[in-house]
Amino acid sequence: MRRPAGGSSLASASSRPRTLKSVARRNAILDAALDEFSARGFAAARLDDVAKRAGVAKGTIYLHFADKESLFQELIRFKMGPVVGTLESVFAADLPLRTMAEQALEIFVREVYNTQRKQVLRLIISEGPRFPVLAEFYYREVLSRILRGVRAILRHARERGEIDDDAFIRFPQLIGAPGIIAIVWSGLFDRFEPLDVRAMMQAQFNFLFGTRRPQ
Amino acid sequence: MRRPAGGSSLASASSRPRTLKSVARRNAILDAALDEFSARGFAAARLDDVAKRAGVAKGTIYLHFADKESLFQELIRFKMGPVVGTLESVFAADLPLRTMAEQALEIFVREVYNTQRKQVLRLIISEGPRFPVLAEFYYREVLSRILRGVRAILRHARERGEIDDDAFIRFPQLIGAPGIIAIVWSGLFDRFEPLDVRAMMQAQFNFLFGTRRPQ
Amino acid sequence: MRRPAGGSSLASASSRPRTLKSVARRNAILDAALDEFSARGFAAARLDDVAKRAGVAKGTIYLHFADKESLFQELIRFKMGPVVGTLESVFAADLPLRTMAEQALEIFVREVYNTQRKQVLRLIISEGPRFPVLAEFYYREVLSRILRGVRAILRHARERGEIDDDAFIRFPQLIGAPGIIAIVWSGLFDRFEPLDVRAMMQAQFNFLFGTRRPQ
Amino acid sequence: MRRPAGGSSLASASSRPRTLKSVARRNAILDAALDEFSARGFAAARLDDVAKRAGVAKGTIYLHFADKESLFQELIRFKMGPVVGTLESVFAADLPLRTMAEQALEIFVREVYNTQRKQVLRLIISEGPRFPVLAEFYYREVLSRILRGVRAILRHARERGEIDDDAFIRFPQLIGAPGIIAIVWSGLFDRFEPLDVRAMMQAQFNFLFGTRRPQ
DNA sequence: GATGAATGAGGGTTCATTCAT
DNA sequence: TATGAATGAACCCTCATTCAT
Numbered sequence: 087m088r089r090p091a092g093g094s095s096l097a098s099a100s101s102r103p104r105t106l107k108s109v110a111r112r113n114a115i116l117d118a119a120l121d122e123f124s125a126r127g128f129a130a131a132r133l134d135d136v137a138k139r140a141g142v143a144k145g146t147i148y149l150h151f152a153d154k155e156s157l158f159q160e161l162i163r164f165k166m167g168p169v170v171g172t173l174e175s176v177f178a179a180d181l182p183l184r185t186m187a188e189q190a191l192e193i194f195v196r197e198v199y200n201t202q203r204k205q206v207l208r209l210i211i212s213e214g215p216r217f218p219v220l221a222e223f224y225y226r227e228v229l230s231r232i233l234r235g236v237r238a239i240l241r242h243a244r245e246r247g248e249i250d251d252d253a254f255i256r257f258p259q260l261i262g263a264p265g266i267i268a269i270v271w272s273g274l275f276d277r278f279e280p281l282d283v284r285a286m287m288q289a290q291f292n293f294l295f296g297t298r299r300p301q
Numbered sequence: 302m303r304r305p306a307g308g309s310s311l312a313s314a315s316s317r318p319r320t321l322k323s324v325a326r327r328n329a330i331l332d333a334a335l336d337e338f339s340a341r342g343f344a345a346a347r348l349d350d351v352a353k354r355a356g357v358a359k360g361t362i363y364l365h366f367a368d369k370e371s372l373f374q375e376l377i378r379f380k381m382g383p384v385v386g387t388l389e390s391v392f393a394a395d396l397p398l399r400t401m402a403e404q405a406l407e408i409f410v411r412e413v414y415n416t417q418r419k420q421v422l423r424l425i426i427s428e429g430p431r432f433p434v435l436a437e438f439y440y441r442e443v444l445s446r447i448l449r450g451v452r453a454i455l456r457h458a459r460e461r462g463e464i465d466d467d468a469f470i471r472f473p474q475l476i477g478a479p480g481i482i483a484i485v486w487s488g489l490f491d492r493f494e495p496l497d498v499r500a501m502m503q504a505q506f507n508f509l510f511g512t513r514r515p516q
Numbered sequence: 517m518r519r520p521a522g523g524s525s526l527a528s529a530s531s532r533p534r535t536l537k538s539v540a541r542r543n544a545i546l547d548a549a550l551d552e553f554s555a556r557g558f559a560a561a562r563l564d565d566v567a568k569r570a571g572v573a574k575g576t577i578y579l580h581f582a583d584k585e586s587l588f589q590e591l592i593r594f595k596m597g598p599v600v601g602t603l604e605s606v607f608a609a610d611l612p613l614r615t616m617a618e619q620a621l622e623i624f625v626r627e628v629y630n631t632q633r634k635q636v637l638r639l640i641i642s643e644g645p646r647f648p649v650l651a652e653f654y655y656r657e658v659l660s661r662i663l664r665g666v667r668a669i670l671r672h673a674r675e676r677g678e679i680d681d682d683a684f685i686r687f688p689q690l691i692g693a694p695g696i697i698a699i700v701w702s703g704l705f706d707r708f709e710p711l712d713v714r715a716m717m718q719a720q721f722n723f724l725f726g727t728r729r730p731q
Numbered sequence: 732m733r734r735p736a737g738g739s740s741l742a743s744a745s746s747r748p749r750t751l752k753s754v755a756r757r758n759a760i761l762d763a764a765l766d767e768f769s770a771r772g773f774a775a776a777r778l779d780d781v782a783k784r785a786g787v788a789k790g791t792i793y794l795h796f797a798d799k800e801s802l803f804q805e806l807i808r809f810k811m812g813p814v815v816g817t818l819e820s821v822f823a824a825d826l827p828l829r830t831m832a833e834q835a836l837e838i839f840v841r842e843v844y845n846t847q848r849k850q851v852l853r854l855i856i857s858e859g860p861r862f863p864v865l866a867e868f869y870y871r872e873v874l875s876r877i878l879r880g881v882r883a884i885l886r887h888a889r890e891r892g893e894i895d896d897d898a899f900i901r902f903p904q905l906i907g908a909p910g911i912i913a914i915v916w917s918g919l920f921d922r923f924e925p926l927d928v929r930a931m932m933q934a935q936f937n938f939l940f941g942t943r944r945p946q
Numbered sequence: 947g948a949t950g951a952a953t954g955a956g957g958g959t960t961c962a963t964t965c966a967t
Numbered sequence: 968t969a970t971g972a973a974t975g976a977a978c979c980c981t982c983a984t985t986c987a988t
Binding site: 320322323326352357358359360361364 | 969971
């Protein structure tokens with residue numbers, strides 16, 4: 087369930103730990119923090135538990151992060167940063183709309199939904215309103231880029247006659263909506279009624295782009 | 302000496318308080334609690350602030366609610382309970398699908414989105430994962446009923462030939478998705494890029510049910 | 517050894533506790549704080565110990581004082597404030613220089629040296645350099661007034677021909693010097709060689725004003 | 732593996748360190764420590780800052796001193812030790828009282844007041860009460876010697892008929908008092924009202940020994 | 947020797963909860 | 968009922984001290 091969180095850390099800031107051990111420790115702390123923050127929320131999470139889970143002493147956290155809030159913010163940045171690069175490359179391709187949607191779905195499921203990043207997104211959703219800097223980071227570095235890319239693709243598709251509706255362009259959120267809904271749902275209701283993300287996204291795509299061979 | 306401040310777990314029901322003043326006080330506390338919990342999250346909210354905002358003493362809160370968590374849970378129940386009844390009546394009607402969707406949209410915007418209930422939903426989304434009882438309450442008392450109602454309507458509509466797809470029935474969440482997305486979005490990104498709920502829901506309806514006179 | 521610290525609290529600021537109990541508690545905390553701060557210094561003193569000594573819970577301290585530093589500053593103000601008034605009245609009288617000196621000596625010994633105020637002065641001397649606000653308070657509210665009063669008296673005495681030297685007026689500190697020295701000495705060396713404040717002050721007065729019947 | 736960083740409690744003596752570098756380092760640490768202890772007090776000073784200021788690693792301090800308190804005590808000893816010798820030589824001379832006083836004044840101003848030693852004395856005054864060993868060291872190694880010397884001189888002077896008062900002999904502290912007062916004053920009130928040590932000491936000498944050519 | 951990352955006990959502060967009035 | 972002073976457990980953060988390199 088833990089992933090050593092390699093990743094290029096495009097957006098991560100501050101902190102320049104030299105040794106390998108130091109990096110490993112930092113990552114262990116970040117992973118532990120993600121677990122604890124996810125399980126209890128930012129305010130209720132205890133750095134004591136983060137330390138315990140990371141296998142370090144409490145003070146060690148402060149060698150890597152200025153305080154609890156910094157840890158939280160850097161956590162989000164660190165785990166989210168790498169996505170950006172990946173996304174840009176998807177948008178670069180020039181394929182039929184539906185194909186791209188399928189690809190995006192796969193990327194989302196593989197890189198986000200079945201990943202720590204699901205927790206990260208949940209944290210952004212939960213805590214974002216109390217951390218404007220964080221919400222802004224996510225909007226600027228991730229979301230707005232995705233939206234821009236999607237809109238470009240959609241405009242392209244319309245020029246090619248693949249779609250005739252401009253609702254897409256006004257509300258590209260609708261494309262990702264099922265993904266977000268699934269993330270929210272899974273945290274709340276999965277034990278009552280599990281939800282098949284992939285299938286729901288497919289269904290939405292069918293509505294949006296018309297029925298195709300799904301997969 | 303203390304009154305455990307029942308609340309039978311059944312939806313709303315202002316747990317039989319004696320005087321009128323008492324009811325008013327209780328409501329004031331609930332309103333204040335909603336504001337504070339929304340602004341700071343459950344864990345970070347201070348009962349001191351709730352009391353101040355409600356214009357009562359801190360101890361008074363404990364005359365109406367067993368503890369902070371009870372206050373939170375009863376808050377959700379109290380603010381969400383009434384919705385249920387309203388919804389049932391909508392489902393009862395037997396109108397064309399699109400018409401019903403339009404009605405549901407209006408109800409959602411009027412009764413939820415432009416209301417305290419938006420905050421309540423946000424709280425459920427944010428804090429629900431840490432309050433299984435609450436998630437269960439919401440699922441059982443609200444969500445599952447809505448889904449059941451929607452599914453019934455959809456099945457009806459299919460029988461009437463209004464729709465031929467069973468994706469609806471498998472994923473009725475897609476109908477409400479834009480509403481949830483808008484609630485999440487508004488808490489995070491409205492200052493960067495506001496979102497027109499109504500229009501986005503319309504757009505989604507167009508995709509789902511085909512284009513109609515939107516209003 | 518403790519003195520309930522009545523006193524009019526001329527300079528004391530903030531905090532308006534209503535009840536008698538509240539005032540008593542506040543005073544108990546101030547007394548305990550004086551003891552602890554005196555024994556260990558500001559930085560090393562533990563509020564835990566202050567609370568214990570005052571017979572209250574740790575949190576209670578924060579009902580009366582914003583934080584450790586406030587407690588410290590208000591302590592100094594509270595214990596020093598009352599002196600001011602007393603002093604003014606001494607200066608008001610119009611007596612022979614030596615007589616006034618004798619009176620000042622008595623007041624100093626009675627009101628300061630054999631009092632909590634000795635500890636307070638020691639704290640001002642020890643911690644003042646790190647608490648400029650405090651040093652300023654003491655200078656403005658106490659010291660400068662004393663110096664002003666003394667200088668006025670001396671000028672008067674010179675006009676009367678009681679003294680012909682202006683060294684007094686330039687360095688009125690010399691009059692109080694033995695008192696301060698005694699306070700410093702007693703904290704450091706009393707166990708090796710005790711010092712008789714009264715006698716030393718008398719000796720200094722003899723040097724300054726010429727030998728007289730010392731009382 | 733560690734060297735307990737002796738320091739035999741005898742005054743100064745840079746506890747026989749091997750290399751020249753080592754001595755320099757030790758001195759750098761002592762200087763840095765003096766600065767930090769003076770600025771923040773013993774308890775609040777951070778060894779981290781001492782190390783930074785001394786240009787060494789934190790651990791290095793522990794190669795030279797057993798712990799924070801040892802560093803502090805050795806600091807006082809090291810900076811105060813040398814004074815002793817100097818003083819003895821002054822007392823050895825056999826000059827008129829006033830002349831000796833003038834000389835002592837000069838030595839005090841040159842060797843103490845315009846020196847790091849002023850800070851050291853301030854530290855003794857501030858922290859001495861919490862460090863009995865230190866107060867004892869200072870009393871035994873410095874103060875009692877000075878007092879003994881002064882008393883000897885005074886007795887001598889009386890035999891010569893230079894003075895007829897025994898107040899001096901009972902309270903030789905009065906001779907040094909203005910120096911101590913000036914040190915205390917300068918740390919607290921110099922920004923409000925600076926004090927001319929030399930002049931104040933002269934004034935006191937005039938009172939004590941009668942007016943003479945002040946240089 | 948020298949370093950500085952790591953440790954973890956300690957202490958200031960907060961705040962849910964209690965209870966005397 | 969209502970109050971709000973009092974409580975004390977809990978938690979973030981600091982920093983003296985250790986120790987592997």
